[in-house]
Amino acid sequence: MNAISAQAAALDQPVPRRAPSVPSTIAAVAGRSLRDAIRSRWFVLYTLAFAVLGLAVSFVSAAGAGGAGLSGFGRTTAGLINLVLLVVPLMALTAGAASIAGDRERGMLAYLLAQPVRRCEVLLGVYAGLAGALVASVCLGLGVCGAILAARGMRTGAGSMLWLAGLSIALALGMLSVGVLISVLARRASVAVGTAVFTWLLLVFVSDLALMAGAVAMRLRIQELLTLALLNPLQVFKMWSLHAADASLDVLGPAGLYALDTWGPWLHAVFGGCMLGWIVLPLVAAGLCFSRRSPL
Amino acid sequence: MIRIENVSKRFGRTRAVDSVSLALPAGDSVALWGANGAGKTTLIRCLLGLLRFQGRIAVGGRDVLRDGKRARLLVGYVPQELGFHDELGVAEAVRFFGRLKGIARLDAEAALASVGLAGHGGKRVRELSGGMKQRLALSIALLGDPPVLVLDEVTASLDAVGREELVGLLGGLSGQGRTMLFASHRPEEVAVLARRVAVMERGRIVRTVLAAEFASAHQGRAVLHLVMAAEHRDRAVRSLTDGGFAASLNGVGVLVHVAPEHKAAPFRLLARAGIAIDDFDITPVPERTP
Amino acid sequence: MNRRRRAITATLVTLAALWSAPAAAQTHDAPAARPADASPRAPLGELGRRIASAPAGSTIVVEPGVYREHLTIDRPLALVGRPGAVIDGGGSGDIIEITAPDVTVRGLTVRNTGIDLDKENAAVRVLAPRATLESLVLEDVLFGIDLREAPDSTLRGNTVGGKRLDIARRGDGLRLWRSDRCLVEGNTIHDGRDAIIWYSTGVTVRDNHGRDCRYGLHLMFSDSVTIESNRFENNSVGVYLMYSTGVEVRGNRLTGNRGPSGYGLGLKETDRFTVRDNLIAANRAGIYIDGSPFTASIPGTFTRNTVACNDVGVVFLPSARGNELYENNFIDNIDQIAVAGRGDLSANSFFKGERGNFWSDYTGYDLNHDGVGDFVHESQTLFENLMDRNPSLRLMLFSPAQQAIEFVGRAVPAIRPEAKFTDEVPLMRPVEITVSAPDAPAGAPAQAIGAALLLIVGGGLVGLARAGRSATGGVA
Secondary structure, three states: HHHHHHHHHHHHHHOOOOOOOHHHHHHHHHHHHHHHHHOOOOHHHHHHHHHHHHHHHHHHHHHOOOOOOOOOOOHHHHHHHHHHHHHHHHHHHHEEEEEEEEHHHHHHHHHOOOOOOOOOHHHHHHHHHHHHHHHHHHHHHHHHHHHHHHOOOOOOHHHHHHHHHHHHHHHHHHHHHHHHHHHHHHOOOHHHHHHHHHHHHHHHHHHHHHHHHHHOOOOHHHHHHHHHHOOHHHHHEEEEEEEEHOHHHHHHHHHHHHHHHHHHHHHHHHHHHHHHHHHHHHHHHHHHHHHHOOOO | OOOEEEEEEEEEEEEEEEEEEEEEEOOOOOEEEEOOOOOHHHHHHHHHOOOOOOOEEEEEEEOOOHHHHHHOEEEEOOOOOOOOOOOHHHHHHHHHHHHHHHOOOOOOOHHHHHHOOOOOOOHHHOOOOOHHHHHHHHHOOOOOOOOOEEEEEOOOOOHHHHHHHHHHHHHHOOOOEEEEEEEOHHHHHHHHHHHEEEEEEEEEEEEEEEEHHHHHHOOOEEEEEEEOOHHHHHHEEEEEEEEOOOOEEEEEEEEEEHHHHHOHHHHHHHHHHOOOOOOEEEEOOOOOOO | OOOHHHHHHHHHHHHHHHHHHHHOOOOOEEOOOOOOOOOOOOOOOHHHHHHHOOOOOEEEEOOEEEEEEEEEEOOEEEEEEEEOOEEEOOOOOOEEOOOOOOOOOOEEEEEOOOOOOOOOOOEEOOOOOOOOOOOEEEEEEEEEEEEEOOOOOOOEOOOEEEOOOOOOOOOEEEEEEEOOOOOOOOOEEEEEOOOEEEOOOOOOOEEOOEEEOOOEEEEEEOOEEEEEEEEOOOOOOEEEEEEEEOOOEEEEEEEOOOOOOEEEEEOOEOOOOEEOOOEEEEOOEEEEEEOOOOOOOEEEEEEEEEEOOOOOOEOOOOOOOEEEEEEEEEEEEEEEEOOOOOOOOOOEEOOOOOOOOOEEOOOOOOOOOOOOOOOEEEEHHHHHHHHHHHHHHHHHHHHHHHHHHHHHHOOOOHOOOOOOOOOOEEEEEOOOOOOOOOOOOOHHHHHHHHHHHHHHHHHOOOHHHHHHHHHOOOOO
């Protein structure tokens, strides 16, 4: 063996060490990100806002029923759906958008990626941690509402409350995916959060208004209207929770009836599929972009 | 232990790193020496797999792009400045990075004590001084006793005291068979820590010298601060670097490290290049014995 | 044949069955092969023979046991079942046919009719006047009780459970055809098609409970009918009055009637009607008014009803005029009052004298404390207006975009739609009515459990996240 090859052998000699497994790395990053999120101001503010607004909705709908014990007919649920539609996407989008972009701006991301981690592990970990924070926020917010409603003897079943919470979480996960995608693509954290707020406006107001305008001006057929509405995760959430918590889509008029007639027992699958798409596809896109882009 | 083969990295039209090859056997310690913008930090980022690049870098035989996670497992990294969440607890940070490195049972206090941060575990990161933050980063880098240490101008943002403490710590580590690659433009660090010095200019390694030679060339050094018209500065830095000086740009002029017997050499060199010097100032660099 | 011994045996067996299982009860099969479709000429079973040999006016007591027979009662007598007496039609034909007047059938379980819609297989068919059907349990039947020209009959305390077939293949739980002055009281009808009353005058329908049918109660060409204190829930339509005159609908509870044309109460070309003291809630449309009152000069009266939590409180078709709605509570209907198509409500009035209705969306106040709001109540929300004109826009209900539109509608008078109707004397407080709200299927305790579950999950996550801090944190 000559000197050069001996030296080459010394250079490349592998050092026997085992890297931590994928789940353990994800769990570590997730735990970190969950803790950061729950300690952050936005978490406390959003949770408080959510709970307070939820209480307001509950009290108003209770007062409106004139004490006739009629509040059980889904008015509270409808009010809470409305609230979730406003607050949860905003919370999830901004939380997601601030995550990676913020870490990148602080230089934290480069330092983190200089550790023995894969980028997809970091992304999934961040996602999981924020998801945990959102789950906590939604559960606390709705839980407080539910507790107050129960204390006031309201007639909303436990089932519909849990459905609403579960679907809110699904919506939050979908919106978080979109937020994380924005975060990966944006150059700066402020741009990312701005884009997230814009996306929120788009999903909450603009697309619905456009759809209504379209329905009136272009005389959209019902199935077209319904299909277009299903592209909006907020509408999916709304229809799904009406279907699951109130068991009546016919409240949505002809389009709701059309959905009931067309899909019937498959409605859960249809809504679930749409929602899953919103959770998985943006996250996959974010993963692809994240693994290609420089973290600096 | 580290094998850098023909690595190039472009940012747009700039070649930040240009066909660099460098090999560090186990236990070797190499300083990347050069002015700001010479490509030291970019090369280190390539090594950490933070940037995509052409060529190949392997650490312990593991390709940093294809097998980055396992390659980085061998590397302890200290950045120029620690970008932490300020709210993070000090011991919590140590624990977190320990988990990423797969260390099951971790004594955070012991790890902190080893870098002189004993008793600071309960603080938040924002409560630490700059020097303490860098020592925290060092303690994290040393978790799991990695065979390779990569340091990127770790003293750049520190004051003289902090710098002295950190270099002292690092000096204690360099003799333990670890492979070290670090970027620096401070001769005293190079003298203390490096076995070899790779001098980088405009993305290339122009020569590699033994640290002893480098040190003797920089013995009893001083820093010469040359004031000149703005349009000449770039050319001046280039001429001086070509002439074997460590020169870098500074707000109003050019900084040159000079050995005592060569203090006038830069003037001669620049006069030959036709660059007029308006004023100058000279500061001695504190003497250090390894 | 030793009838007495058999009866004793049957009693003993039934007593035993009470301790073991109902299925163990002895069965009484009709001799010979049972015909696929019962006809008068089919061989008689035990009960059939007893009826055939009974004198008019006698009482036949049916001992517990399962009798697989199809009966025809052709003389005035009483057929009274002891508990556990079951007549099983074996899945074919009608089961009891009454061809004589003044027959009483009481306390029997009658089950398992045929499923032939053309022949209208019924559990009990009455073809003569003055029948009394009491405390019958009709199970698994196509048609339940079918009265054809059986005036002055009484149906009391019966339970009719339809076959769990597709709605198109079900029969009517209850049908009255040309049967005047009948009393239908305290019956329960579920899982059937309709309960329907045709060409029958002076019928009283009281204290009945209809659920999970198509029409809870359907009146066709039946005059002077009183419908009171009934509950109709989870049907397609609660009560539908058609082409009838002089109908009194009071004290009923009509809830959860939904479906493509789900109404709590529907009125089509009906005259001289009074709707009062009803609770009409959570239906797709609470009240649906089509061409009623038919004679516009005789007002239709709606008063002291609570119309709450329906998708639409009251739907007026353009043809509806001459209705007076006063002292009702309109609470939290998504759309309180709607006009289908391009009609208007000017021919109906929403107050009478100094009394209007209570509107949960009234925004005015009452400074002089006379219980009447100081401003008129006008319904004019932009989104409601859009929905009335373009029903497919209901898809956008509950979305923030809806509120945005309402807000714009309020803020910009130029695009504010015209008021649909005006209540000049809106009430400040709801009117008290006596009908109670239905019991909640899952009340507060269940919800408390749900809320607790959510709080535990949320709190647990926060706790988990915080625990890491305290474990690491401690004192510096």
